[in-house]
Amino acid sequence: MEPFEIHILGCGSALPTTRHNASAQVVKIGNKQFLFDCGEGTQLQLRRNHIHFSFINHIFISHLHGDHTFGLIGLISTFGLLGRTAPLHIYADEMLEKVMKPQLDFYCKDIKYPIFFHSFNATKHHTMFEDNTVTIEAVPLEHRIPCYGFLVKEKPKRRHLLGDVANFYKIPAYMRQAIKDGADFVSTNGEVIPNSRLTKEADPSRSYAYCSDTRPVKAVCEHLQGVNLLYHEATFAESEKERAKLTYHSTAREAAEIAREAGAQKLVIGHFSSRYDDERPLLDEAREIFPDTVCAYEGMVISI
């Protein structure tokens, strides 16, 4: 299977610390790269993590708080300095384009590539990106301002053609795609070879969900059912539950409850408040509810 990896570039909350950068992560599927959020310093984190700038064509911004957006202008500007010509697509609340326009007009007037801003549908769960192998859905969250989770899904894959069987029946090249899609094969003497003898099961279609920043939202669990990996914010511990409610964030326990409810296979918690010098208590709290939990950290790579 081709790699499906999450590269954590920043998993701190609003106040950056020497331990955590502002939010950003790269989802790599094969040679495609999707950037989720772009806090200050993201371009430097991309360099530190040896992620090729030129493969980043789609940036998704969960919401318009500075710790998720302040790195955009620097990244866009650097793309320009590096001579980029490929279009850049930015998916975000419609206000982003308005707020960035004066900056882009002033600092980036010489860039040689187009930037396309795609606005989210403000109210409902919908597919906002789709190509031949992947869909990315926006899932409304509950934060102080409009905010979306992202659900990345591989599309159903083709079955594997069994090489020795294909050779035995001398299956011509032009028919192989159809057989991978499930067709039977009719040999020159009219014998029908059922697909099940020619192919084996397709690789599973994997999925990843990114939910930051948000109160725990039950409705989200339906959209994420059976997700392979869930990144859910856990800004606070249960002891700060009132503050979590007040600021529209989640506790580690609440994040774990969402993972359990959604039937996630694995949970990674992040968006840690700067008050924690050590996230171990958050991890312990989450694992009580959902044992297969890990803490995000800068430089972490999780394979699905």
Added chain:
Amino acid sequence: MEPFEIHILGCGSALPTTRHNASAQVVKIGNKQFLFDCGEGTQLQLRRNHIHFSFINHIFISHLHGDHTFGLIGLISTFGLLGRTAPLHIYADEMLEKVMKPQLDFYCKDIKYPIFFHSFNATKHHTMFEDNTVTIEAVPLEHRIPCYGFLVKEKPKRRHLLGDVANFYKIPAYMRQAIKDGADFVSTNGEVIPNSRLTKEADPSRSYAYCSDTRPVKAVCEHLQGVNLLYHEATFAESEKERAKLTYHSTAREAAEIAREAGAQKLVIGHFSSRYDDERPLLDEAREIFPDTVCAYEGMVISI
């Protein structure tokens, strides 16, 4: 003498690397702190270098290229999150306020402190900041867009009152400031004690100049005459002199020539192009002309 220190937070040029951050430095004089330029990631560099955010009340921006300004919005926003109430003064080209306004209105509408933008005089050398002990002058440089060097000077200081002599003559407290300013003392029996017997030499008034980004400018040398420490950009080596001219930057040799011409005591070079993995050749080149040269690096502290 109270400390007069330069803290280098970033000394790379436009493309950030894993070795160098975008331009920013803090000039500390006693408990005053002045921030010169504010590239992306400056707030994190301030944290890493244990510089107190609350003592930063004055930010000077040399010119409006992103590698000198993109860290401002994050810093301003963080000041707000930390509950700052003290006014913040930003000295920059007048366009900065216009470009930042939509961002400030959107991201920082809840901050509880006022921001005052002070525009530079666009054409000539002038004093742009002055308090009881320090002046900061703007010195026009030559870059692709309007750009200024900053010359920080301590004002002349008071002479030191000799404690044992003052006690011997029973000089009352209320007269001591005048004596430190040069007055003689007349004792109760009419004897005139000349100031030279009561005081010793004032500490020297120190100075620091920051010149980034610029072609080497002869006229600048006059304004900087005898400066204690000069930070001058040296984006390129002599081998890239044509590129230096084209992009309105300086070579290390040219920076050293400016230091020599200005009669500087010490030179620190910075704003290194991302093409150099090792600045030793730049240093060697500068030292041929001006031996007392050092290379800037992130985390460097230079005392004057």
